[in-house]
Amino acid sequence: MTAELRELYQSVIIDHGRHPRNFGALANANHHHEGFNPLCGDRILIHAQTQNDRVEKIMFEGSGCAISMASASLMSDLLLKKTRAEIETVFADFHQLITTGHANQDLGKLRVMSGVHEFPLRVKCATLAWHALLAALRDVSGKVTTEDEEPI
Amino acid sequence: MTAELRELYQSVIIDHGRHPRNFGALANANHHHEGFNPLCGDRILIHAQTQNDRVEKIMFEGSGCAISMASASLMSDLLLKKTRAEIETVFADFHQLITTGHANQDLGKLRVMSGVHEFPLRVKCATLAWHALLAALRDVSGKVTTEDEEPI
Amino acid sequence: MCVLQWGIRMRLDIHKDFPILDQNIHGRPLVYLDSAASSQKPKAVIEAMTHYYEHDHANIHRGIYTLSERATVLHDQARDRVKQFINAKSSAEIIFVRGTTEAINLAAHSYGRSQLRAGDEIIVSVMEHHANIVPWQMLAASVGAHIKVIPLLPTGDLDMENYASLFSPRTRLVAITHASNVLGTVNPIKKITAIAHAHHVPVLVDGAQAVPHLSVDVQDLDCDFYVFSAHKMYGPTGIGVLYGKQALLENMPPWQGGGDMIAQVSFSGTTYAPLPAKFEAGTPAIAEAIGLHAAIDYIETIGMPAIMAHEAALMAYAKTRLGDIPGFRFIGMAKEKVGVIAFTLDDIHPHDMGTILDRSGIAIRAGHHCAMPLVMSLGLPAVARVSFGIYSRRADVDALVKGLYAVKKVLA
């Protein structure tokens, strides 16, 4: 096994991928959005519950690869109590992390995703849930697809 | 000038090409047909007058290269008193002449066209008037084009 | 191992005809197992196109000089070669297009829009590639027709009884794949055309996955249209074929307009050229036609029977080796298959498999394979697929098996 693969598939990721946190429906969610990655057929349905513009709870459903599931799971744990604007800032840093390997600010547990930067084809997997969450919070109707991700 | 060119552009051909015999309308023609060669835009309108199934007179109008004009001119001189069936036989021999350089039977004056066989792209020019005449005698409506000629 | 002696010799040599295969990926020898998406090209095909550009190129038709004549003859010969390859009656029945997709769109626009009316029906199968679904959906939406779908049996074979029951007096076309790009299933085209013709319904066959693997005889199959892409049969990108029975093609209106598809143009009216020019507007893919010719020569030099024997032996070997891996599950167990294996491994997502295998130099495909309805009908979000070509070897299967064990270890 190569070092890059070890870095990508860290045990935290495999654990979150296999046993995603916050997986399932969310009864009193007030935002929903479906994200779709035509590359591999992955589909993530995000439910978010906000109060005074702050996210109180995130749950998700769907299926996908280890990277997209782990990313959704970690995200759903780590963004609570944030506003949409704050989440957008975190996402910008997260995006930098997974495309370059380092980020402007300490992203805490999200750092386990940094191995993605050696696998440009997997950036779309790592961002699917984020795109869906942001679209949900923006109350965009329809579906986002990772085709909106800039080409690698 | 190469020998093949001299053979193709014999003085008889240049003469017939420049001063075609039987050029013009034919008042009491009972068969007409237009031939068209999209390769070079050549267009020949054939008028034929028959009596008891024998061709009494052929005239033609239009414009074209030296080869197609000479071929039309020679043809209009040499096929008189023949039936359509006889003309079809002559045409088969003529076609052999201009594609191989020799013919099964003596084609008389038509032999000056044998140089065409070194120039496969010009076979369509040499046969345009013939196709139009045969279509006229068959009373085919519309137009023939040399695209019906087998590919070289 | 090949059944025939020369099959074995072939297997050792063929690999060397394909320059691309001689390289390392991430430091490991390339193992290319995605031929169903696009095959690699033998030197002979690449060189035929290079030779054309370096010696014979000019625009075809209407040129009155030597280069143009040469290019025209080479292009005509390519068409004649395709005619022989699929045993069409006439070269006029061979229309050059960009690929399978454009061929089906041509049929849908020209035949479909001139023949179908509101309430008419088109039969397709659930195993179709998007190329053989979307053009019919667009046609159906535009004229108000309906699409009926042949389901599968659990083996991955077509449900032929259901197929026979789908016909109605409003059925106007059957569009069906010769071989599935996911399951590998080879469909019984002769039976399918016989049933359709009994209802006076024409059949379009998507041969994209069949031509590289089977001897195709369109007269024997008695299909009305047959379509395929050069790039999946060792030929270049940018060219493919629509075969149609001459009487059908002659009655169809042209689709694209432009140069060479007309006999005469004026602002008061335009008359169209005879077949095949009527459907080939504009400068065609000349070098690509010559590359396709070379690909057919390449295939026939080796011989389709040898290719089939080689691929059958390789499939048998792969089934044994892969079947031994704990958690390996074959998707699609049809009796007659081309060299395509769809599978799952434990609960590992195919995309993760693909990434990990790539680090061992192994190229496989993962996802819905442009056949979403099929993959969804299997109840899977995505499947992994390996597919073989003439150059595939037992060593490739061995590498794959080793790679899949590594995948299990990484994700354990």
Added chain:
Amino acid sequence: MCVLQWGIRMRLDIHKDFPILDQNIHGRPLVYLDSAASSQKPKAVIEAMTHYYEHDHANIHRGIYTLSERATVLHDQARDRVKQFINAKSSAEIIFVRGTTEAINLAAHSYGRSQLRAGDEIIVSVMEHHANIVPWQMLAASVGAHIKVIPLLPTGDLDMENYASLFSPRTRLVAITHASNVLGTVNPIKKITAIAHAHHVPVLVDGAQAVPHLSVDVQDLDCDFYVFSAHKMYGPTGIGVLYGKQALLENMPPWQGGGDMIAQVSFSGTTYAPLPAKFEAGTPAIAEAIGLHAAIDYIETIGMPAIMAHEAALMAYAKTRLGDIPGFRFIGMAKEKVGVIAFTLDDIHPHDMGTILDRSGIAIRAGHHCAMPLVMSLGLPAVARVSFGIYSRRADVDALVKGLYAVKKVLA
């Protein structure tokens, strides 16, 4: 002779970049004077495609392994290169097609059939290539629209006053060539788009004969569509470009259906992918896109200003030399011209000229040049045409002059 020092150096070297030019035809060195029909290809373009097939080929999009990633990146880069070359705003505005003809058909089918109604009008000019006439005639016939034709002035320039007078409240599109493939006339596109836009009418520009000879800036021209073929600009056969303003393209329905142009397919409904994928169904001409990229690199390495200076100098030389031949008549005397000269010689039929010149190794074109309405409006059954490329030299003109004297002698 070139005005600039480096122009001269260029002229001596360039010829050697094109392997095909180094050959004898009928025992005489090839003099290729039919670049307007199709240009020859420099070694760099041929090699870029060979290199691709020998190292990087795989189907693009959705591949999760290295080769597919490489092929995808190369294909995307080709699109970006085209975007720069014509200065489009975004790569999403660059749609790959087979050539100019398919590009115009795409516009006619997608834009035309969704926007035009019975009684609407399309303006074209009498100097259009069939590719920019027939698709509009077919569209007009299908929706009941009318075609209005801009005539020419005796110089071979467009009658711009007449053009301005053709607009009505029913005008829906102007389709006009940037440069005439027969007369060489370069049309004043900026003026043409300004007038059309004042009437809120979009303009499609046929750039087939312009891109090899001029710097094209679609934003500066402010055209709504711009179309061209790679094979006329030193690139391969089988690929061309439809540029469209993003807002226009986004509102247009897809034309061909299939893989890659969809986001999602099911039998209950299909959603389409964003630009440019929406218009690119099926496996594209991948190697050809890479060849086009190399052709643009080749052009820009030499530099469009150098090319224009070289061709202008060659045209001036040719005009002097040819004008001295008794009985030589230029057809089309527009001030702004690309390197195309149409002519007649005495009353010699161009076809006879072509045959005789070919025996001296000289390739010219004769006939109606897929522009029958123009040639008929000139009152000629056919015209002869020579056209230059980046590799054309004074020696080619000298050979042509000598050849034309020989023609006169043969037919004397």
